[in-house]
Amino acid sequence: MPTESIRDIKISELVLDRENPRLSEFGIDEKSTQKDILEILWDEMAVDELMYSIVSNGFWDYEPLTVLETLDPEKYIVLEGNRRLAAVLLIHNQNLLDRNIPQHITNQIATHPELLAQTSALPAICVEKREDAWRFIGFKHINGPAKWGSFAKAKYIAEIHNDYDIPLNDIANQIGDTNRTVQKLYQGLMVLEQADRIRVYTYDDIQANRIYFSHLYTGLQREGIRSYLSIKDAEEESRDPVPENKRKELGQLLEWLYGNKKNDTQPIIRTQNPDLKYLDEVLQSREATLALIRGESLTYAHELSRTSDALFEENLLDAKRALQKARAYLTTGYDGEENILRVAGSVAELADGLYDEMLKVYEEKNQRPKRTRLTE
Secondary structure (H helix, E strand, O other), X not given: OOHHHEEEEEHHHEEEOOOOHHHHOOOOOOOOOHHHHHHHHHHHOOHHHHHHHHHHHOOOOOOOEEEEEOOOOXXXXXXXXXXXXXXXXXXXXXXXXXXXXOXXXXXXXXXXXXXXXXXXXXXXXXXXXXHHHHHHHHHHHHOOXXXXXXXXXXXXXXXXXXXXXXXXXXXXXXXXXXXXXXXXXXXXXXXXXHHHHOOOOOHHHOOOOOOOHHHHHHHOOOHHHHHHHOOOOHHHOOOOOOOHHHHHHHHHHHHHHHOEOOOOEOOOOOOHHHHHHHHHHHOOOHHHHHHHXXXXXXXXXXXXXXXXHHHHHHHHXXXXXXXXXXXXXXXXXXXXXXXXXXHHHHHHHHHHHHHHHHHHHHHHHHOOOXXXXXXX
């Protein structure tokens, strides 16, 4: 972008960008008002901190806004610098939000009346179309100094690829990321948009106030989830990655991930670790998957998905860890009570009996003579 296009533009002529990828994960769309955008920026993107910085140190013009010219010669959409514009707008008018600006900020504004004149216009680089700014914005926010979240990255990548016909590999090279990562982000967004387009699950269905996109694009790399959707490989870069005959499964998966506001269903994925791993393992078992579809808990369905040998080993290791903890508290936690000693005796008998049965199975399987106790 040519530096000679930098000029000062009145803040009254600057418009917050509804299409900013970072805002889309919070439900901002073409119907959102400027106040809606301002509220999301305030609630989610620490505009108060930026306000305080500008009031204390002034507006640094070393990095101008990037703005898009519109058909209205007195209106410019801010492609890059929405937080800075929001902070300046609120410095000029603290009543733009239906909430109180922190007192220490309003006090600072009152003691710096010259700041209003200094920020009545902001330096900006003007571009004629969004495509002209994508390389700079992408580098800065994908792997640069002001990184976006995964959903914003995916929205940005999809816009550049789908709208401007830029290959994903070229985008990856420009933003300093691997092509495989870019393909995964793109595929995740295409899955969401496909579901929204065919109405099996829409953005309005999402239960939370924002979308935890990493649940989806990370989950799509797991064997059980991929098989459940019969999804195409990310390298195909398809806009419809889920086959037609898996429409129902697509809607169900997204409901498990994000809940459903329409029927007040809560998501079963609370954290990626271990919930996403559990869901993947459930979807590799027909019995466990059916239980989850019937409304059973993820914990219960996951238990159904486990093999008996895995459960046996897990419980044995849990018992060992519990005994090791108990032994660590022996000198301070046991005062000679007989009933506690009896509990320890029962544990010892159970352990001896279990070991003898396991040893018998071991000897029969391996055709070994009876031996003394095996330990780690």
